[in-house]
Amino acid sequence: MFRLRVQFAPFVCAAGLFVASAFAIGPIRPGASARLDSLGRAAYRTLWEFHPVDATRCGFHEFDGRLGDYSPARTVALKRSVSRFLAQVDSLDTLALSLDERIDRELLASNLKMELFWLDRFKLLERDPHYYSDECVGGVYYVLLRDFAPLAERARCAAERMEDVPRFIRQARASVKDPPRLYAEAAIDGLKDAEDFFQESADELGKQVPELASRLAAAADKAVNSVRAWRAGLELDLPRLSDSFAMGREKFNYLLATDKFLDFDSDSLLRMGENLFARTDSVRKVLRAEEAEVLKRHPAPRPTDEPAPAGFSRQDVLAAQQAEIESMRVWVESSNTATVPAWVGPLRVVETPAFMRRIIPGIAMEGAAPLDENQTGYMYIRPLPDRFDTALARQYYNSGRRRGHRGGIVHEGLPGHHFQISVANHNPSFIRRLQFNTCLIEGWALYCEQMVVEQGLYPPDSFPDLRWLGGVWFRAARIIVDAKLHTGRMSYDDAWKFMVDKCWPDTAFFQAEVRRYCLSPSQPMSYYGEH
Template sequence: MFCSMRRKLLASLFALVVCASAAPRLTSAAAQRRRPVRRAAAPGASLNRLYDARVAQLGDAYLRGHYAFNPTEATAAGLHEFDARLEERGPEAVAGEARRLRGVLAELARLPEWRLSPDARYDYLVLQSHARARLLELEDIRVWRRDPNLYNRLAAAGVDNILKRNYAPIEQRLAAVLARERQIARLLDEARANLDNPPRIYTETAIAQAAGSVEFFERVVPQMFERAGGSGLSAARRAEFHEANDRAVAAVRAFRAWLEGDLLPRSNGDFALGAENFRKKLLYEEMVDTPLPVLLREGERELRETQDEMRAVAEEIAPGRGVEAALQLLALEHPTADGLVGEARADLDRIRAFVRSAEIMTPPARENLAVAETPEYARSLSFASLDAPGAFERVATESYYYVTPPDPAWTARQQEEHLAHYDRYTLTVTSIHEAFPGHYYQALKARQSPSRVRAALGASSFVEGWAHYCEQMMVDQGFGGNNPKLRLAQLDAALLRLCRYLVGIRLHTAGMSYEEAVSFFMREGYQARTNAEREARRGTLDPTYLVYTLGKMEILKLRDEWRKQMGDSFRIGDFHDRLLSYGSPPIKILRMAMLGDGGAGATADGVQATAEEAKPVEFSVLATGTMSAREGARAVELITDEAGWRRAWELIGGGRPLPDVSFDTRAVVVAYQGRQSTGGYSVEITGIKRVGTVLAVSVNERRPASGDVTTQALTSPFVAVSIQRPPTGATVRFADERGAAQGPQQERNTNVRPRARGAVRRRRRRY
């Protein structure tokens, strides 16, 4: 029997072989059409990709709306579809932009941040912060109603951005120039209607800026037009340009007269933002949530340490004579007014060579940088600056490193003070800051970022912080051969930025006056009177010019932590290449990307991936009850500002006084049990843990047992607690039985707003 079965099996196998050999072979084309069977993607992974795609859509839409409202900025960014427009700043236009920004924030709030990939989450946070910052500027700070300098800048920069770069034929650019120049009178009329009791120092500065703008349109714009190719146009087109430009000159001249004769006498406003607006400006623009007292203490410590180091270096240069004597020796070695641009140009060659030889970073493959004098209209508030092509410019890639010569109308003493600021060592430090490896290299790297959002919406604390960091880093790495004069110049630049850091905070939050600021720069920063006045005036206009020092300190901290993480494999060039690869976001985002500090993204199954351990968060109860006015399901929310706390208290306060919370250092978490049909329900928070930027809230929820006698009325239990202010971008969720954060269906991370009774519930869209 066994043999019979064996014969049958062999026969069957033989038949299979014969059939297989007789079967037609697949042609190569057919074989190529066959594809291996792929496993279906996990539902969570597919959903996460949809959320990422939605962030990308919102990012593109946000940039388009932003540039439509700011067409001059669009031209600078390299987007030229808005070149024929000039900004509109009437009340209706401002209100429309505010509505758009609130709409963007509402769309972002619908997305579960925790499910986004790291890159999408970085864009999400940048969009959220940028929209909040713009809303703050339009609705709370109201720059458009209090700063006449805004209108000077827009009028002049709108034309300058078109003529200085050869991104299109002159005929096309002339059409844009004509369109914008013909709108200047309208823009300045809006300024007259908008400006309401600005600070006197703002109006005084605007008068000086307007004088520069008159000179710019009257003399510089025709020269730029000729150099751009206007000399080759027909006589009719040239006449058309001169007619429009003459009208622009007349409009700006009339605006200057109005500023001087009408606005100045009634300019009695306060330039100080106040602590709350200053805090929000830092939080939204730079993602910095450090309390102001802490910022001041850190700045004061850095100031003293820098001054001590300067004294030690000064001993090598002028033994026994002090810092000011050593700085005076440096000031004697300065270029002439006519030679300033040439000296700066020659300096760049030495710096570029060192960046390559010392492997400071991987230099861009191509450079296109010109050194030139600062345009007249921008000279009032700038010694030196870089004007690089925008993130989206693909044709006119030239950049301009501007240095400001002394005004010929100044006295000989004023001109000498100005040129002394450009001693040969300070000029070198300035060139490092503005060009290599500072702003210019950073701008070129940002243009290569795969994120349009992070390439376009740069944070000043990183942009200026990087350039300021480069000054110290280059000298630390050996550039200049340990020359004490170069080190003193670098420290002097650092001291100036530290004075800005402290003065900016004190001017806008602590009652420091303009004259006190001038004295501070002269006493603590060794500044001459002319420069001290310029710096103090800038501080009133530019509240957060602390970003230079703030950003530098944050980059140094990040570098130290990156060095520890990399160990023996640390290379400073690798650190710089990695740092600059993410665009120009707030340094908070860079920490997330490079260290995983609260920046881990969602995994394929939607679970937050992070290597951080949960950290307990202490809390204190502010209020608890069962009769909130909130409708809806179980939810938890995080509140980080006074306005959000007031809105929540309208729902849970029951007419009681609002508990005081200092949002500089604290935040509020509110847990809602949801609408219940009877009494007998309650909720309490039993613990909060933080993992990165995620807060997991554990609660104990009581429900009536069967047979309990309960109130037959609708209830909505809640509990509100105060916690230490969490990191920027923090989110909150209910915790599961293990204390880990649950998914988004049980969370609410936006401020709850009252909903009118009887309002129709709309189904929440999911992306």
């Protein structure tokens, strides 16, 4: 759906670079330029009216008080509107547009085509109950996460969206028939988490905005009853559901070409992933052998642990990681890696929200909304214990001392995702600001892991090349799994067992990781964007 495209934006659309090269440069006519911008704004507003949670995530707040209406009649009307917009985009005279505008035209056309793909060909609204469970929670979460309005106003929007949950769930139950078992299981887990999330959000908001406390509590109760009833129904359906979830080669190839602007198919992607994995695996083995030989001749001093300070707590862990983010911001500039403009917003460390933890077992980040004035991003880390015994406090304290979080901050923060998204959110093109090309997003962040090694972030005698090569090696395994999962050449169980066998033996981590891969076709292969 459109929501898959709008959260982040790249520096430039490399996909558009080769698309634009197909057109001859012609005179720029202000009329055509204004028409493209007007078409884009009208098209995105129409999409946001249909997907109001996406609108919130983008920083467009006209529809913050409701969830989507995905009734058959409304969906048919939306598809007609999208088709009309697409015809108007196709009719634009490309010779009357600048090079940048031609890129924007292709991006807008891609967005519209992908909306039709998800609705018509993939049948997401009929196949994926997890889409609805995610929308319920996200609808409340995103009005509370970002400080775009006074808390009382955002709390009112949260109440309105929780009040809309029963209607939304009725619609979901009427639409979703015979989903793949994995999608249903993900929805069941999401609905379980939604119950706690609604109650906790209502309780906390009620304390901060007491005039809305009773309304929030009543809305949460009704929302919980609705999601609980649907969860029970899905649990009853599980035994008869199919294990098959793959979209198939044809659809996956369409996604690669239309959404990612790639000129190769899933078979070529698989070969690229396999070759990249084999190459990096071989180089890593050589470097590890060299490292072992050097350490044999010149043993490195064993790192010493220190006892944690008295009263060491989870707040100290969060503070240490926040300090590391600020340190990386300074390093990026002092090393002449990049200039960080003053308008690049802060990146805040937060624990991964409970409702996301089944899908995100590691670290991740939430970029600032492209249209919001507040450009704060959020870096999600694994949940921390409420209490630390002596051993646990020592472990976390010394991890911070050794700066073990830098690699993740390079990728998720600066100079990786947060920096890239912040720059992209200041693009003067309205259409460009709303793009979400994961090949550029993940490709850039993976490249940053290599770039900081070359720029001297780590001591040269620490074999820093093993750091970024390990990242490429792991992502190459993801490419293989992505290409096989969604073309029906690998099952969910095959995939997580492959990752455990090829990468490292953490079954629980890879079961959660691979579930995410199954729910987000083409995202795991996006790291090939570095190449």
